[in-house]
Amino acid sequence: MSDSFVIKNLNASIGDREILKDFSLTIPKGEVHAIMGPNGTGKSTLAKVLAGHPDYAVQSGEALLDGQELLGLEPDVIARAGLFLAFQYPSEIPGVTIANFIRAAIVARQAKGAPFDAKAYYAELYAKMDALKMDRTFTARFVNEGFSGGEKKRCEILQLMMLKPKYAVLDETDSGLDIDALRIVSEGVNRMRGPETGFLVITHYQRLLEYIVPDRVHIMWDGRIVHSGGKELALELEAKGYDWVKTELASA
Amino acid sequence: MAEIDESQTQREAIEVDRSKGDFKYEENYAFDAGVGLSPSVVDYISKVKGEEPWILEFRQKALKTFESLPMPTHWATTDLENIHFDKIRYYLSKGQKPVRTWEEVPDDVKATFERLGIPESERKFLAGVEAQFDSEAVYSRMKEELEKQGVLFCGPTDGLRDHPEIFRRWFGKVIPVGDNKFAALNSAVFSGGSFIYIPKGVKVAQPLQAYFRINAENFGQFERTLIIADEGAEVTYMEGCTAPKFETATLHSAVVELVALKGAKIQYITVQNWSANVFNLVTKRGVAEEGAEVRWIDCNIGSRLTMKYPGVVLRGKGARGEVLSIALANDGQHQDTGAKMIHAADDTTSNIIAKSISVGTGRSTYRGLVHIPKTLKNCRNNTECDALLINEHSRTDTYPAISVRGQKNSVQHEASVSKVSAEQIFYMMQRGLSEGEAMSLAVNGFVNDLVKEFPMEYSVELKRLIELQMEGSVG
Numbered sequence: 001m002s003d004s005f006v007i008k009n010l011n012a013s014i015g016d017r018e019i020l021k022d023f024s025l026t027i028p029k030g031e032v033h034a035i036m037g038p039n040g041t042g043k044s045t046l047a048k049v050l051a052g053h054p055d056y057a058v059q060s061g062e063a064l065l066d067g068q069e070l071l072g073l074e075p076d077v078i079a080r081a082g083l084f085l086a087f088q089y090p091s092e093i094p095g096v097t098i099a100n101f102i103r104a105a106i107v108a109r110q111a112k113g114a115p116f117d118a119k120a121y122y123a124e125l126y127a128k129m130d131a132l133k134m135d136r137t138f139t140a141r142f143v144n145e146g147f148s149g150g151e152k153k154r155c156e157i158l159q160l161m162m163l164k165p166k167y168a169v170l171d172e173t174d175s176g177l178d179i180d181a182l183r184i185v186s187e188g189v190n191r192m193r194g195p196e197t198g199f200l201v202i203t204h205y206q207r208l209l210e211y212i213v214p215d216r217v218h219i220m221w222d223g224r225i226v227h228s229g230g231k232e233l234a235l236e237l238e239a240k241g242y243d244w245v246k247t248e249l250a251s252a
Numbered sequence: 253m254a255e256i257d258e259s260q261t262q263r264e265a266i267e268v269d270r271s272k273g274d275f276k277y278e279e280n281y282a283f284d285a286g287v288g289l290s291p292s293v294v295d296y297i298s299k300v301k302g303e304e305p306w307i308l309e310f311r312q313k314a315l316k317t318f319e320s321l322p323m324p325t326h327w328a329t330t331d332l333e334n335i336h337f338d339k340i341r342y343y344l345s346k347g348q349k350p351v352r353t354w355e356e357v358p359d360d361v362k363a364t365f366e367r368l369g370i371p372e373s374e375r376k377f378l379a380g381v382e383a384q385f386d387s388e389a390v391y392s393r394m395k396e397e398l399e400k401q402g403v404l405f406c407g408p409t410d411g412l413r414d415h416p417e418i419f420r421r422w423f424g425k426v427i428p429v430g431d432n433k434f435a436a437l438n439s440a441v442f443s444g445g446s447f448i449y450i451p452k453g454v455k456v457a458q459p460l461q462a463y464f465r466i467n468a469e470n471f472g473q474f475e476r477t478l479i480i481a482d483e484g485a486e487v488t489y490m491e492g493c494t495a496p497k498f499e500t501a502t503l504h505s506a507v508v509e510l511v512a513l514k515g516a517k518i519q520y521i522t523v524q525n526w527s528a529n530v531f532n533l534v535t536k537r538g539v540a541e542e543g544a545e546v547r548w549i550d551c552n553i554g555s556r557l558t559m560k561y562p563g564v565v566l567r568g569k570g571a572r573g574e575v576l577s578i579a580l581a582n583d584g585q586h587q588d589t590g591a592k593m594i595h596a597a598d599d600t601t602s603n604i605i606a607k608s609i610s611v612g613t614g615r616s617t618y619r620g621l622v623h624i625p626k627t628l629k630n631c632r633n634n635t636e637c638d639a640l641l642i643n644e645h646s647r648t649d650t651y652p653a654i655s656v657r658g659q660k661n662s663v664q665h666e667a668s669v670s671k672v673s674a675e676q677i678f679y680m681m682q683r684g685l686s687e688g689e690a691m692s693l694a695v696n697g698f699v700n701d702l703v704k705e706f707p708m709e710y711s712v713e714l715k716r717l718i719e720l721q722m723e724g725s726v727g
């Protein structure tokens with residue numbers, strides 16, 4: 001259990017609306033799991049609850065990241081513990097350049113007063129931007145301000161690559177990406193795949209999963225996982241839609 | 253009121269060290285005007301300084317003006333009523349003349365300034381430094397080559413005594429005694445500050461710096477500054493201010509007059525970090541003659557209440573005036589700041605960019621005054637005020653009074669209010685930043701384009717001050 005991300009019987013709500021209902025899922029380190037599900041079933045809610053968003057109330061459950069309980073911790077503590085969330089709708093931070101933002105995030109992970117190797121930092125930043133085919137002038141642009149939808153998503157993946165979390169949740173990273181960008185961003189994620197990193201990929205489209213081939217695919221419905229399978233499950237969904245899941249649920 | 257006491261006790265005691273400016277040393281003053289304000293307090297100050305009769309007369313008249321003027325509470329905050337003039341100490345000094353080598357500075361005063369990074373910064377990038385401790389300068393030094401070029405850098409007492417032909421002409425002329433109640437108060441009890449003269453055509457490449465330090469409780473600091481840049485001269489002056497966190501209110505009420513003669517340039521930079529019980533009520537104004545430029549860079553961080561509206565009177569054809577200001581009002585603080593641009597000649601241009609940040613119950617107010625009479629032509633003003641609110645309790649108000657007449661003059665005015673949203677903070681925290689770090693990053697982002705205009709050393713200091721404030725504002 002100390003090398004997996006275990007979510008167990010998680011119940012969470014916003015206001016008086018229950019959204020996650022006994023949600024359980026285990027992602028062993030090194031694996032890529034995908035979650036698919038209709039609009040409004042609680043996928044983004046799951047991501048934000050795990051990341052410690054203050055708007056959501058957790059009634060019960062566990063979220064153990066390599067054995068460490070995340071629920072109840074501050075968002076920054078969760079982040080530094082090793083959970084990264086690529087947002088479905090990333091915020092804009094006016095006046096703060098991408099370079100300074102990522103730098104601040106890295107410094108926040110260092111011991112207080114530890115020296116920062118600016119030269120190595122920029123070398124790495126540029127290399128990763130090159131890999132994502134981001135123009136280097138982006139380092140001087142303000143975080144997400146005036147970015148196109150696709151540029152925002154690329155910027156999320158750049159941060160992911162720079163911060164090297166233990167687990168990453170990608171919330172609809174594919175939405176807004178053009179065909180080339182989808183391939184480039186997926187390559188970036190694939191390059192990070194390895195025994196040290198686990199991924200939870202939230203998506204509506206099987207196309208992303210052609211590039212980032214998942215170990216497991218889960219179907220989320222009304223706040224919980226109702227069906228799990230291999231990568232072929234995504235193909236099945238694409239072909240048949242969600243109606244059969246509903247039927248299956250009704251007959252269960 | 254205390255007698256003039258020549259004996260001086262030297263004791264050492266160190267209190268609190270919570271943040272950079274928040275510490276104080278034992279008070280041991282040779283000269284103490286006692287508590288409260290009266291004609292005899294004014295006499296005392298003038299006598300200690302050995303001033304000429306005309307200065308004493310000037311002071312006594314100013315005291316009468318001060319007493320006759322009402323508090324400006326009809327338009328400003330009623331918090332002003334909490335200043336108890338009868339409980340303030342108006343003059344405190346250890347009795348020494350400002351010395352020219354750091355070694356000569358008394359140990360406790362030296363320790364104070366060393367903790368604030370002076371004269372470290374002098375060695376690095378300054379052309380001259382003056383350090384004022386309560387009422388008087390304790391240290392004053394300028395690079396030799398500037399002295400040879402005829403640059404004068406001293407306090408008002410020395411300036412008015414040794415160079416009356418230069419300073420007396422302008423003293424109290426840019427800001428008349430009766431300009432406002434606090435200018436009158438300063439005129440009555442002023443002590444310390446800088447008197448600077450830059451001769452014709454001399455361009456001082458490195459900044460001159462003054463550092464103001466309040467060390468005593470219930471104290472009022474009333475420095476007086478007059479900077480004259482003769483024709484074609486250029487100078488940058490920077491002031492920094494701190495005080496420890498006292499339990500009771502302390503008053504800082506300066507008057508700063510700038511005179512930029514034909515084609516001269518003066519840049520005046522303030523980075524103040526007053527603690528939360530200082531009333532900071534300062535009058536600053538410059539005159540720009542033909543083709544001259546006066547630029548105020550004003551950063552107001554801390555204090556209980558700051559009221560400050562640097563102004564420029566554009567008196568000569570083609571003169572330029574600029575105010576770039578940043579105000580940060582933290583919990584319980586009120587920054588009432590702004591700018592005044594008085595166009596009094598053709599082809600004059602002025603630019604105001606004011607950014608304010610309100611945190612928690614902090615409140616920031618922008619007051620502007622732009623005046624272009626209809627007899628003038630080709631005058632331009634640009635005013636931009638942006639407010640950032642860190643949470644829903646904070647407050648911002650804008651009062652941009654712009655009176656522009658005449659066909660051939662133009663003004664441009666923009667104002668914005670933005671908020672740091674909970675989503676933005678969450679986004680930044682998700683990247684590993686603490687709440688305080690996230691907020692200071694957002695604030696630094698907000699002031700970023702303005703800070704780029706500042707000299708490097710000051711932008712670094714400002715950034716750090718903002719971080720300290722934001723760290724302190726979260727639980």
Ligand SMILES: Nc1ncnc2c1ncn2[C@@H]1O[C@H](COP(=O)(O)OP(=O)(O)OP(=O)(O)O)[C@@H](O)[C@H]1O
Nearest residue numbers: 014015017019037038039040041042043044045046
């Ligand atoms: N602040 C809120 N107040 C009320 N309801 C909310 C709030 N945030 C989310 N919800 C509701 O919670 C449900 C789950 O939303 P969530 O964003 O998690 O869905 P999702 O599965 O990510 O959908 P999509 O596929 O459209 O991104 C939705 O019905 C949504 O309207």
Ligand SMILES: [Mg+2]
Nearest residue numbers: 043044045088
């Ligand atoms: Mg969603």
